[in-house]
Amino acid sequence: MKKNQLLTRRQALYLGLGTFVGIGALTAEELLNSFNQNQSFADTNRSFNIAGANPLKERAAKKGLIYGTSTTKFSLSLDTQHAAAIVKDCDMLVPGWEFKWTAGSANLRPDAENFDFSQADWMFDFATTHNMSTRGHTLVWHESLPKWFKETVNKQNAQQLLEKHIERVVGRYAGKIHSWDVVNEAISVSDGLPNKLRKTPWLNSLGPEYIDLAFRLTAAADPDALLVYNEKGLDYDDQIYDQRRAAVLKLLERLKSQGTPIHALGTQAHLSPGNNKFNPEKLRQFFRDVASLGLKIMITELDVSDKYLPRDIAIRDRIVAATYEDYLSVVLDEPAVIAVITWGLSDKYTWLNEFAPRQDGKPSRPLPLDTQMQRKLAWNAIARAFDNAPKR
Ligand code: G3I
Numbered sequence: 308m309k310k311n312q313l314l315t316r317r318q319a320l321y322l323g324l325g326t327f328v329g330i331g332a333l334t335a336e337e338l339l340n341s342f343n344q345n346q347s348f349a350d351t352n353r354s355f356n357i358a359g360a361n362p363l364k365e366r367a368a369k370k371g372l373i374y375g376t377s378t379t380k381f382s383l384s385l386d387t388q389h390a391a392a393i394v395k396d397c398d399m400l401v402p403g404w405e406f407k408w409t410a411g412s413a414n415l416r417p418d419a420e421n422f423d424f425s426q427a428d429w430m431f432d433f434a435t436t437h438n439m440s441t442r443g444h445t446l447v448w449h450e451s452l453p454k455w456f457k458e459t460v461n462k463q464n465a466q467q468l469l470e471k472h473i474e475r476v477v478g479r480y481a482g483k484i485h486s487w488d489v490v491n492e493a494i495s496v497s498d499g500l501p502n503k504l505r506k507t508p509w510l511n512s513l514g515p516e517y518i519d520l521a522f523r524l525t526a527a528a529d530p531d532a533l534l535v536y537n538e539k540g541l542d543y544d545d546q547i548y549d550q551r552r553a554a555v556l557k558l559l560e561r562l563k564s565q566g567t568p569i570h571a572l573g574t575q576a577h578l579s580p581g582n583n584k585f586n587p588e589k590l591r592q593f594f595r596d597v598a599s600l601g602l603k604i605m606i607t608e609l610d611v612s613d614k615y616l617p618r619d620i621a622i623r624d625r626i627v628a629a630t631y632e633d634y635l636s637v638v639l640d641e642p643a644v645i646a647v648i649t650w651g652l653s654d655k656y657t658w659l660n661e662f663a664p665r666q667d668g669k670p671s672r673p674l675p676l677d678t679q680m681q682r683k684l685a686w687n688a689i690a691r692a693f694d695n696a697p698k699r
Contacts, residue, residue, distance in 0.1 A: 355628055355687040358694065363675070364398040366690050371699030372639070373485075373646040374689075375399025375439070377608065380429050381412060382656045390433075392680040393652055399485060400434040401442040401607075401648055402427065403658075406476070407451040415476070416453050419468065422475055431480060442607075442648065443480070445488035445537060446473055447521045449507035457508065465512035470524055477528035486533035488573055488607065489525045490518050494538055494558065496550045502561075503554035518558070519567045526568035536562070537573035537607055541593065542634070544586030552593050563600050572597050573607035576638075577650065580630045581615035587637045598643035606638060608650040610657065610673040611685065614665050623672055628684035635692030642699055647689075654678050 367374035375397045383390045393400070404410035405426040413426040434441045447469070460468060477487065495505035504510055509517040522534055536559065540551050555572070562569050597604055611627045638644055651657050655678040659671040670678070675686035 353625070353629060355632075355684045355691065357687050357690045363396045363686070363689055363693065366693035367647065368398065369698075370639075370693060370696045372644070372693065372696065373399050373440070374693070375401060375442070375646065375648045376652040377401035377403040377444070377648065377650050378652065378656065379403045379411070379413070380405060380426050380433075383433055384429070386655075388680050389653055389655065392676055394437045394439070396652060396675070398439055399442060399646065399648060400430065400439045401444050402430040403444070403650075404451070405430045406443045407445060407448070408456065408472075409453040410451040414453070416456070416472070418453075418455055419459055424479060427476075427479075431483070435483070440485040441480070441483070443477070443484050443487040443532070444607075445491040446476065446525060447489060447493075447509055447517070448491040449505060449509070450492075452508065460508050460512055462512050465509070465517075466520070469509075469513070469517070469521065473521065473524040474528050477525050477532070481529040482531045484529065484532045486535050486571065486605065487525055487529070488537040489521050489534050489569075491537045492539055493518055493536070494551055494554045496547055496554065502557060503550065519562060519565060522562070522567045522569050533570045533603070534568055535571045535573040535605060535607070536569055537575065539575040539577060539608075541574045542576055542578060542585075542590065543583035544589055545584060549589075552589075556593070556596055559597060559600055559602060563602075569602070571603040571605055571645070573605045575608035575650075576606050576634065577608055577610055577612065578630050578634060579612040579614065580626055585630075585633065587633075590634075590637050591640065594638060594641040594643065598641060602643065604638075604641065604644045605646045605648065606635075606644065607646075607648050609634075609647060610650045610659065612659050612663055612673050613671055614659070614663050618667050618669060620672065624684045627672060628688035631685050632688040632692050635689065636695065639692060639696035642697070645699065647693075649674060649689075652676055653680055654683075655680075 363374045376393060378393060404413040408416045414423055415427060417423055431441050493505055494503050496503050498506045504515060525534055538555050540548060559572060594604060611630045613623045613627055616623045616626050651674050653676040654672050654674050657671050657673050659673050665671060675683060675689055677683050
């Protein structure tokens with residue numbers, strides 16, 4: 308965006324700048340200043356300087372944290388520059404599709420009887436060969452379920468389907484996986500069910516106890532893995548986020564009280580500045596409440612969408628970087644946080660271009676590295692957050 312280029316009313320509204328719309332469009336400078344007032348984002352002279360050039364994994368490890376990323380066989384096997392960048396910066400790998408029932412070119416479950424571990428094994432072997440740990444994502448979710456599943460599952464066969472899946476998939480890597488997202492996104496405030504549970508094929512066929520069952524089956528199949536409940540939308544200051552955080556906390560309390568073998572909360576942290584209010588104290592309190600249950604916390608899918616940010620790349624990159632640093636500087640104060648995983652390392656492979664594209668069609672810039680695997684201000688921001696974090 309040129310300095311004197313004006314924003315339309317619509318763009319200003321998009322950016323949560325309703326209060327400014329009345330005076331018509333805004334210049335980039337006015338827009339950034341408005342962010343300073345409204346959202347405590349990157350002020351224009353905020354510096355993202357870092358000491359040294361050592362990789363993110365080293366900066367994280369110095370504070371007892373793990374830094375990693377999700378990615379896929381597709382982007383690792385075909386792009387050696389990308390693979391090298393991941394090995395350089397990351398100590399943990401999260402297969403983005405290959406451990407799901409099905410997604411894209413990964414099809415772990417071709418039918419109710421069989422398993423195809425070729426993609427999952429490839430990802431696991433890549434991680435192991437490069438001294439990276441692996442996270443399993445995810446065993447029980449309402450998405451990425453194969454067509455045959457939806458046509459087959461019912462109250463009579465659901466438990467047997469779940470038992471077979473977990474025994475085979477978790478058992479195959481037993482003792483060699485850092486953690487499993489056992490259940491993903493089981494909460495939906497808008498579904499309006501008791502305890503804010505999401506209407507899923509699992510709930511429909513097994514009832515609310517499917518969550519406890521999934522954790523117990525996973526613990527039996529791999530007593531060494533950290534077992535995680537993973538959830539989205541826990542980050543901002545808004546009624547829906549308050550309700551979701553409260554529902555997740557109630558779920559975790561219920562699971563702990565009944566002796567479910569759960570060890571951590573995974574908070575996905577798909578951040579979206581310019582469209583949400585960030586309240587550090589609310590977030591700190593939520594993390595304290597989760598930790599008080601004796602649970603660890605993993606930031607499992609961190610990225611910063613620039614969908615609602617100005618077109619100007621310099622402004623976007625600054626606000627994205629500030630969002631990373633503002634968020635991480637809050638959550639890393641919580642000693643229970645043990646890992647930070649970004650949902651991708653390079654803008655070249657972000658899911659956002661496909662799932663949450665910018666209105667202007669410009670490529671998203673949500674991640675630490677650009678499409679050429681060069682470090683961006685976001686990389687510096689994450690490095691600074693690790694460097695300034697208290698040691699675990
Ligand atoms: O690459 C194939 C393409 O060759 C094929 O023609 C096309 C049609 O089948 O599929 C393409 O793969 C798609 C892939 O994304 C790449 O675009 C898969 O269908 C699609 O299922 C896959 O979506 C993934 C989604 O989870 C569902 O598995 C996204 O990449 C991934 O970023 C997203 O990640 C989720 C987490 O698992 C849970 N938390 C939210 C997060 C974002 O939605």
